[in-house]
Amino acid sequence: MVSTAVISASGLQGAREAKEAIRLGRNVVFLGGGLSLTEELDLKSAAAESGLLFLGPACGTTILDGQGFGIWNKVRNGPIGILGTFGSGIQQVACLVEEVGISQALDVGFRDLSQRINALSTLSALKFLKEDPNTKVIVILSREPVSSVQRRVYEAALETGKPTVVCFLGSKIVQPRSGLVFTATLEEAAWQALNLVSGGKPGDTVPRIPEKYKKIAEAEHSRFGYGQRFIRGLYSGGALCTETMVVVKKYFNAVYSNIPLEPKLRLPDPRSSKGHAFVDFGAEPFSTGRHPAVDLTLRLERLLKEAKDWETAVILFDVLLGHGAHPNPAAEFATAVREAKRIVEDSGGYLSALATVVGTKEDPQGLKKQVEQLEQAGVLVMNSNAQAARMAALIASHGKIWKNLSG
Numbered sequence: 001m002v003s004t005a006v007i008s009a010s011g012l013q014g015a016r017e018a019k020e021a022i023r024l025g026r027n028v029v030f031l032g033g034g035l036s037l038t039e040e041l042d043l044k045s046a047a048a049e050s051g052l053l054f055l056g057p058a059c060g061t062t063i064l065d066g067q068g069f070g071i072w073n074k075v076r077n078g079p080i081g082i083l084g085t086f087g088s089g090i091q092q093v094a095c096l097v098e099e100v101g102i103s104q105a106l107d108v109g110f111r112d113l114s115q116r117i118n119a120l121s122t123l124s125a126l127k128f129l130k131e132d133p134n135t136k137v138i139v140i141l142s143r144e145p146v147s148s149v150q151r152r153v154y155e156a157a158l159e160t161g162k163p164t165v166v167c168f169l170g171s172k173i174v175q176p177r178s179g180l181v182f183t184a185t186l187e188e189a190a191w192q193a194l195n196l197v198s199g200g201k202p203g204d205t206v207p208r209i210p211e212k213y214k215k216i217a218e219a220e221h222s223r224f225g226y227g228q229r230f231i232r233g234l235y236s237g238g239a240l241c242t243e244t245m246v247v248v249k250k251y252f253n254a255v256y257s258n259i260p261l262e263p264k265l266r267l268p269d270p271r272s273s274k275g276h277a278f279v280d281f282g283a284e285p286f287s288t289g290r291h292p293a294v295d296l297t298l299r300l301e302r303l304l305k306e307a308k309d310w311e312t313a314v315i316l317f318d319v320l321l322g323h324g325a326h327p328n329p330a331a332e333f334a335t336a337v338r339e340a341k342r343i344v345e346d347s348g349g350y351l352s353a354l355a356t357v358v359g360t361k362e363d364p365q366g367l368k369k370q371v372e373q374l375e376q377a378g379v380l381v382m383n384s385n386a387q388a389a390r391m392a393a394l395i396a397s398h399g400k401i402w403k404n405l406s407g
Contacts, residue, residue, distance in 0.1 A: 002027050002052065004064060010034035010057075015043065018054070022046050029069045030056030030109070037116050040109070044120040053128055054121050056109045060087020060237070060291070061322075063094075063105040071293055071324040074362035076101035080193050081129040083122060084141030085110050088282075088293075089169075089186050089239025091320060091358050092385055093139055096190035098360050100197050103134040110238070113145035113153070123156045130160035137196045138164040139189050143242055144171035154180060163196045165189050169242045170261050186243050187386035209390055214402050216380070217394040224313050225349030231392045232306045233278035233316040234299045236292035240318045240356070240385045241280040247389035251401045252276050259283050273306060276396075278316075293320035296329060300336040307340035307351055314352045314392045315340065318385060319370060321359025330357070330370040334377035341378060352395050353378060356385040 005021035007014050010032035018028050028047060035043070035057045047054035055062050055069075062069040066077070070087060075094045078101020084090045090105050106128070108121035122140070129135045138160060140153065145168065157164040158179050165181045167189035181196070183189045191206045231248065235241035238259050245255045255261070256277045258270035267274055270285060281292040281299050292299060299317065306312045315337075319329045326332070337353050344351040355374055359367045371381050382388035390405055 001065075004029055004067070006031060006069060007056075008032055014057075015039045018043050019046065022050060022052060022054075025050065025052070027053040027064070028055065029059055029062055029064065030054065031059050031070060032056075033058040037111065037114075040111065041117055041120070044112075044117060044124075048120050048124050051124075051127075053106070053124055055107055055125075058109065059107045061090045061105060062107045063102065065104070068323055070107065071291060071320060071322050072105070073322040073358070073360050074364075075105075075360055077134070078102050079134065079136035079197055080139060081132060081135035081137070082106065082139045082141065083108060083125040083129065084139075084239075085112055085143070086141065086237055086239035088235075088237025088318070088320060088358070089141045089243070091322065092186045092240060092243075093141060093190045093193070095358050095360055096187060096384060097193055100194060103132055103136075104129060113142050113149050115146055115149060119145075119149050119152050119156075122153055126153075126156045126160055130162065136162065137193050138162050139193050140164060140166045141186065141189065141239065142168055143238070144168040165192045165196070169239070169246055184246060185386045186239065187384045206386075209387060209394070209405060213391060213394065214399050217391065218399040220350075220352045220395045221313075221398040223350035224352075225310075225344075225347070227310055228313040228349050229396065230273070230311050231276045231314040231316060231396050232273050232309075232312050233392075234302055234306075235278065235280050235282075235318055236299070236320050237282050237318075238280045240358075241278050243385055244278050244316065244389040247386055248276060248278075248393050251393045251397060251404070273309065273312075291325075293325045293329070296326060296332050300332060303333075303336050303340050304343065307343040310347065310349065312344075312351065314354065314395050316354050316388060316392050319355055319357045319359075319374070321357065321363040321365045321367065321370060323364060325365070328365060328370075330365075330373035334373045334379070337374075337377045337379055352380070352392075354380045354382060354388045354392055354395075356382055356388045358385070
């Protein structure tokens with residue numbers, strides 16, 4: 001078995017350590033950052049030439065042969081192998097398929113599917129999963145890469161000979177082809193992987209939001225004050241932020257962000273919201289060197305700021321659990337939500353709060369305890385990030401989109 005080197009250093013020091021590890025024939029989990037594109041390309045090329053894995057840089061979530069790195073959830077062992085360019089997306093899918101379990105979860109770094117890096121770590125990871133006897137189904141997660149990189153990934157996925165689910169968030173969905181299933185959301189990717197494991201047919205839809213939530217949405221909307229109409233999302237990672245935008249844009253004309261789906265929808269100032277706005281606190285200008293799932297300060301401050309904006313109707317946020325995450329994030333959010341609701345109520349309005357808790361019952365924070373703390377603060381907790389996004393859209397529209405609500 002190939003040993004693994006874990007690199008916590010960043011920049012030049014981290015690059016030197018990674019280069020030496022590759023020379024010694026070790027897989028690399030690069031937790032640090034600060035690598036230039038040239039350095040990343042050189043290191044990933046060297047690893048690929050030696051038949052080694054290079055995960056990262058800024059590797060957020062990885063479970064390699066049962067060993068977790070970064071922020072990772074306690075998920076049972078199983079047949080689904082996940083690789084992706086964002087940690088929070090890997091966590092969401094891993095937790096949604098927890099009933100059958102995962103074989104590997106490999107974070108290849110957020111720039112791996114760029115034209116410059118050209119999927120070097122993704123291809124190495126696919127080869128690794130091909131040779132892994134425990135992996136029966138593969139899931140690939142990323143934002144949409146350029147077409148040439150997409151084709152490169154598709155070809156490598158087909159070469160594994162294993163059924164593969166591809167979720168390129170923000171891309172147009174194409175028809176399934178032999179060996180490949182394409183999905184629009186992380187939730188659907190998890191659902192399709194479960195279908196494939198159980199022998200189901202690709203194309204089966206994810207469960208709809210239960211009927212009772214239509215009445216809940218109408219009741220929430222009826223409490224809004226004059227002018228309250230916008231959804232504001234506060235996210236610890238780009239994957240969940242992007243997935244929310246993919247869902248919400250089906251029902252509203254424009255969704256703004258610091259990581260927009262279209263350049264014209266970029267927030268002029270990420271520190272202030274506009275319309276329906278969704279902010280990734282792991283991206284510039286918010287990155288502080290600490291993961292937003294560990295340091296909640298900026299998101300909690302922004303939650304209170306949104307409460308003071310008279311147009312804010314719905315607040316959405318994610319709570320990431322797992323080893324390496326905040327020890328009790330729900331308690332911090334519950335306190336902030338109570339204060340935010342008080343601020344809005346004092347001005348004659350009402351604040352609807354929704355959350356997704358990404359975790360399992362075996363995580364150190366305790367999934368049930370986290371959900372209970374949020375619910376006691378008046379937060380509606382949904383089963384997945386995509387469902388929370390749909391519910392937010394349902395509330396903001398006074399239930400009018402119910403007939404068109406997909407999934």
